[in-house]
Amino acid sequence: xxxxxxxxxxxxxxxxxxxxxxxxxxxxxxxxxxxxxxxxxxxxxxxxxxxxxxxxxxxxxxxxxxxxxxxxxxxxxxxxxxxxxxxxxxxxxxxxxxxxxxxxxxxxxxxxxxxxxxxxxxxxxxxxxxxxxxxxxxxxxxxxxxxxxxxxxxxxxxxxxxxxxxxxxxxxxxxxxxxxxxxxxxxxxxxxxxxxxxxxxxxxxxxxxxxxxxxxxxxxxxxxxxxxxxxxxxxxxxxxxxxxxxxxxxxxxxxxxxxxxxxxxxxxxxxxxxxxxxxxxxxxxxxxxxxxxxxxxxxxxxxxxxxxxxxxxxxxxxxxxxxxxxxxxxxxxxxxxxxxxxxxxxxxxxxxxxxxxxxxxxxxxxxxxxxxxxxxxxxxxxxxxxxxxxxxxxxxxxxxxxxxxxxxxxxxxxxxxxxxxxxxxxxxxxxxxxxxxxxxxxxxxxxxxxxxxxxxxxxxxxxxxxxxxxxxxxxxxxxxxxxxxxxxxxxxxxxxxxxxxxxxxxxxxxxxxxxxxxxxxxxxxxxxxxxxxxxxxxxxxxxxxxxxxxxxxxx
Amino acid sequence: xxxxxxxxxxxxxxxxxxxxxxxxxxxxxxxxxxxxxxxxxxxxxxxxxxxxxxxxxxxxxxxxxxxxxxxxxxxxxxxxxxxxxxx
Amino acid sequence: xxxxxxxxxxxxxxxxxxxxxxxxxxxxxxxxxxxxxxxxxxxxxxxxxxxxxxxxxxxxxxxxxxxxxxxxxxxxxxxxxxxxxxxxxxxxxxxxxxxxxxxxxxxxxxxxxxxxxxxxxxxxxxxxxxxxxxxxxxxxxxxxxxxxxxxxxxxxxxxxxxxxxxxxxxxxxxxxxxxxxxxxxxxxxxxxxxxxxxxxxxxxxxxxxxx
Numbered sequence: 001x002x003x004x005x006x007x008x009x010x011x012x013x014x015x016x017x018x019x020x021x022x023x024x025x026x027x028x029x030x031x032x033x034x035x036x037x038x039x040x041x042x043x044x045x046x047x048x049x050x051x052x053x054x055x056x057x058x059x060x061x062x063x064x065x066x067x068x069x070x071x072x073x074x075x076x077x078x079x080x081x082x083x084x085x086x087x088x089x090x091x092x093x094x095x096x097x098x099x100x101x102x103x104x105x106x107x108x109x110x111x112x113x114x115x116x117x118x119x120x121x122x123x124x125x126x127x128x129x130x131x132x133x134x135x136x137x138x139x140x141x142x143x144x145x146x147x148x149x150x151x152x153x154x155x156x157x158x159x160x161x162x163x164x165x166x167x168x169x170x171x172x173x174x175x176x177x178x179x180x181x182x183x184x185x186x187x188x189x190x191x192x193x194x195x196x197x198x199x200x201x202x203x204x205x206x207x208x209x210x211x212x213x214x215x216x217x218x219x220x221x222x223x224x225x226x227x228x229x230x231x232x233x234x235x236x237x238x239x240x241x242x243x244x245x246x247x248x249x250x251x252x253x254x255x256x257x258x259x260x261x262x263x264x265x266x267x268x269x270x271x272x273x274x275x276x277x278x279x280x281x282x283x284x285x286x287x288x289x290x291x292x293x294x295x296x297x298x299x300x301x302x303x304x305x306x307x308x309x310x311x312x313x314x315x316x317x318x319x320x321x322x323x324x325x326x327x328x329x330x331x332x333x334x335x336x337x338x339x340x341x342x343x344x345x346x347x348x349x350x351x352x353x354x355x356x357x358x359x360x361x362x363x364x365x366x367x368x369x370x371x372x373x374x375x376x377x378x379x380x381x382x383x384x385x386x387x388x389x390x391x392x393x394x395x396x397x398x399x400x401x402x403x404x405x406x407x408x409x410x411x412x413x414x415x416x417x418x419x420x421x422x423x424x425x426x427x428x429x430x431x432x433x434x435x436x437x438x439x440x441x442x443x444x445x446x447x448x449x450x451x452x453x454x455x456x457x458x459x460x461x462x463x464x465x466x467x468x469x470x471x472x473x474x475x476x477x478x479x480x481x482x483x484x485x486x487x488x489x490x491x492x493x494x495x496x497x498x499x500x501x502x503x504x505x506x507x508x509x510x511x512x513x514x515x516x517x518x519x520x521x522x523x524x525x526x527x528x529x530x531x532x533x534x535x536x537x538x539x540x541x542x543x544x545x546x547x548x549x550x551x552x553x554x555x
Numbered sequence: 556x557x558x559x560x561x562x563x564x565x566x567x568x569x570x571x572x573x574x575x576x577x578x579x580x581x582x583x584x585x586x587x588x589x590x591x592x593x594x595x596x597x598x599x600x601x602x603x604x605x606x607x608x609x610x611x612x613x614x615x616x617x618x619x620x621x622x623x624x625x626x627x628x629x630x631x632x633x634x635x636x637x638x639x640x641x642x
Numbered sequence: 643x644x645x646x647x648x649x650x651x652x653x654x655x656x657x658x659x660x661x662x663x664x665x666x667x668x669x670x671x672x673x674x675x676x677x678x679x680x681x682x683x684x685x686x687x688x689x690x691x692x693x694x695x696x697x698x699x700x701x702x703x704x705x706x707x708x709x710x711x712x713x714x715x716x717x718x719x720x721x722x723x724x725x726x727x728x729x730x731x732x733x734x735x736x737x738x739x740x741x742x743x744x745x746x747x748x749x750x751x752x753x754x755x756x757x758x759x760x761x762x763x764x765x766x767x768x769x770x771x772x773x774x775x776x777x778x779x780x781x782x783x784x785x786x787x788x789x790x791x792x793x794x795x796x797x798x799x800x801x802x803x804x805x806x807x808x809x810x811x812x813x814x815x816x817x818x819x820x821x822x823x824x825x826x827x828x829x830x831x832x833x834x835x836x837x838x839x840x841x842x843x844x845x846x847x848x849x850x851x852x853x
Contacts, residue, residue: 122652199662229673233680247784254781326641566720580851596688600840608725624672628679
């Protein structure tokens, strides 16, 4: 990142609050003031902001459900929520966080905003389809809120049979419909990105010059298009089984409940890569910009995104090791699950090599980047532990698993989301924010996160099952620590809401390239004009074309 | 006119394959029957994709896009069947 | 291949716009393949778990009605291919006529399907609707349910296709759809129709011809 002195010092400003700069007046933000110009827009940048509002709202709702859960877990008895109520809480937490926050978070906000800019295009391949995706997303979200108000579902976000198909008293079919609708949004988004990256690159933007964020979005889009339809049909089958007694998941009719799990996890395992691949792409950008060096092993990092997307389709059985799956199939899935960690490891090592002899920055984006790397490694290593049959038999369905995926999803993806937010915020709104507050929020998030979720590894290893709110008293201390951490984490997440909003009015104008980074998005004004580029750029340089300065060797 | 002729020829081939698959179902059973009927289905689909969906005129990228999902489905089939066959 | 006009933002030229539309359509069809693929996976598992019962249940279906329906769809695909050919040459009325014929055949398929469902209902094979069931094994019940879901989902896609073809046929004949400038529209719709045909090409042997 650029040294601090190039960012105007907030405290020195005499005219407090610039209402509008000239650049802003000509930007996409001011191209039309009516509600219609926003709700009928085709501009990928405006659609990105529409998504940003939507996912922020869902993040808060999902977070509220988590807060209820952590409150209830302060005591060993189930005294805040009933058993059924607790089931509904963790279900709505999972459904909203997975489908209405994590999956769209980076692709639909930063992907939408940045991919055309990064490849030198004026918009995505199908701008109206992009807007339709948002409307479908909001419709699905509305359905989900309706399900919530109608009392929710108690099956967990995984909707396992036979509870979901035969015995549950919750609104399973409605919830299935809501997620089904959301699936259309995912598929159309993925389709849009795939065609955009193939067909709309500017002259000279060859595949080996693409920013790694674009590679990551492309790989994510492959998964979105190939995996999501299988979820769609699975939800249809669940609804049919529940409404009409279909029978394919019912042993009395010759079906198999495990067949549901096969179909569900065939989508849902690649889905976790939908959630993490864009974050990995963001971190590549943050690391390069912080170090002011080209990413080490660019081709390997780009290829590893594709490798994760592909291998990720071959590992779903590791969710079913103790469910009755054949031992031989489990062994194969276990081996492949170990293999899928390799490309992730390649990324981490390459980032480390990028940082070698590079600048170390303590600016907020890079703090989030480092948070990501540390927490993702912990989550990834515990994932390897879970991939081993002998270990998984003991910790399956315990808090160990819960901690593992929260380290990746929250410690990883959410941190990368905040990193992206703090890195590209000046580009999106044209204003800078106080770095001090950015750093504080990042530190509080790191501390709060670890306090919340590290105890959960211990809980799981000691035998605390997941999805229980009544537990043995000896677990209480760890639960109290976790809930305390959750409070800190929740407050920390609210901090950026305050200072980033403040910056839109009172922040200093950002200029085209406040971080001094490479990438076509930084060649446009901040905020960019509606049509992105006056002239479509022609690229003739490699990506991350920084001058390599050796630390400590300049005179 | 050439196009029209080729389309009609493809149609004849498709109808013949339909007759073949029905006939085969009366004669073959078990795995052999399944292999033949699926093979004929792949053949018919191939004709439809190549001629009617004019993959014969498209470039490689479109062809991969057209056939990629089919290949991906095989992953689902292979591993699910592997589970059931080895329980 | 005829380029498509007018060229809209963000495209630089007609060729790029057309290529993007074709790629997008194939990717979308790929997602449809994955959707139905789940059903085929279920069918495969049922056959693996209960081969004998699945064969018995399959034999109870009307092979010849299914065969006629297959021929109907194959012919409709021919009509769509011919329609697209007309569209590329700017022949509005030819395009409209072939598209309308294809859509009609699609409607014929649906009519035959409804007739077939009524036959099965009378034979006590269709679950639901309170009819007395003459199903021999529980597996046959599951099989018939899967048959209903699969053919029902296919019929829904076919209905969407019929409406699509009709709308395009009307717009072509009326001149509101410029041909051959906007040939991409019937081409894309044609791809969708052919995929619905391909799905049936697989559904037929899997459901009707298990022996």
